[in-house]
Amino acid sequence: MPLGKTTHDVITHDALLCFQSLYLSITDEVIYGFISKTHQSFRETELNTIAPLISNFFLCSYALINFSCFHASITNSPGWRPLFRYYSPWIALFGAVISVILMFLLTWWAALLTFGIIIFLFGYVAYKKPEVNWGSSIQASTYNMALSYTLSLAGVEDHVKNYRPQCLVLTGAPIMRPALVDFVGSFTKNVSLMICGDILLGDEKSVMSQHNTTNMVKWLNQRKVRSFYTALKASSLREGTQHLLKTSGLGKLKPNIVVMGFKTNWQEGTPHGIDDYINTIYDSFDSNHGVCVLRMMGGLDVSDELQTEVNLTFEIGEAIESEQQNSYATSDIDDTKNIANEQIKTVFQTIQGKNTIDVYWISDDGGLTLLVPYLLTRRKRWRQSKVRVFIIGKQQTMEEDRKEMMNMLQRFRLDVHDVIVMTDSEQPPLAKNTRRFEDLITPFTVNERQLDERTAQEQKKACPWKVTDKEREALRLKSERKVRLNEIIRKNSKNAALVLVSLPVPQADCPSSLYMAWLDTLSCGLHCPVLLIRGNQQNVMTFYCQ
Structure with a gap:
């Protein structure tokens, strides 16, 4: 016992120590319990907040999976082959509907938020368009709809109210003639059919690469041109066009207009090339197709700018060597992809402002010459342009x-x-313009005055594209009218954005070189694009009462 302290003091001191120890122990337990209960309550509150979202996400996943199974079943895709013995598409649809109903019954605001997130993700993927092919059931459904509608159209007779200009465009490789592609796409987009035809001139060793075809389609999509692309091999432009006219399209979705570029170097080319080009126009009319020939001052071919060798359907005057064709057909895939990414801007991609569209309606062709300008003015780039007839x-x-x-x-x-x-x-016409026309056809003329009759006939038979003195005299009046019409066009359409001129009527007694000279004379001397156009005498417009 400590000195100076009684027994009572010691007992009291020990009791205080015990009481203090007990007090601290009880206090710690109370504080710890309070903190634990508070933390547990907070966790339960946080979990209750996100639980509706988690439940709705799971239910939305079940709904999407069930609906995907149902949609894949109704498309009748051969690739959809479920192994579950008791599978039924209607049970899958029922499961999708029940999942959606449960989402709104649990928490309506979480269901709306979930659908908003799903729609946002779907829109994001649709906007980005990743280069991934999932083989979705939407693709199968689109095929079914296209097939069904195409078959239903085949049983309906054509009517003038539903006429649409469906164009077969002889572009060659589309990336080499972007202006021709842009022009036709201006009045066919969301309106009618457009097919870009690529005729590969060469022998049987030429190879059409699937990669090149894919790159051409990719280039068209990047340029926002809604068009099909088809390529075939042929020995000449005329033969290839005949095949395209017979095989292009499906049912009612078949071309009724042939669009081609103007042969700018026809004087430097071979006479066989001229004859082949003009006979292509003749064959198009004979097959009841309209014809459009587009000419631009700088030409349509941009192969020099792209620095690559391609099949030049319209610009090549001499025969293409087989080695060049094989070189083009077996070109490196990476180089083709790089070219496909090239997007050269043309005049048809710019806003035309208030410049005029001048239509020289020389003869009635069913109304196609007037319909094309109307379709152009519906586009944003041509909306301010005024049409003059x-x-x-x-x-x-x-x-x-x-x-x-x-x-x-x-x-x-x-x-x-x-x-x-x-x-x-x-x-x-003026004398200088007449002399220019005479200079065009002089290299293709058979001088009957310096040859005997038999020799002249043999030369004409061997070279049917040549012009005799009798043919020149018989068609002199028509030739002078073409020269005079060109003078009027150059006088009145200096500031026009586009000029449309009625294409001369092809005649059997007109040599191909003379007809080519007519086309050259009608469209020369203009800085704006010139379209020589003629329908197939089929009415393409109607009055109110019809």
């Missing part, structure tokens, strides 16, 4: 002809800014 008339009846034409256009519901009557088309 030029017709041939006489001075005495000029005002009556103008009013009659305006009334007819109004009945056709075509927005035409002005109608101009050409009263001076019968005047003789």
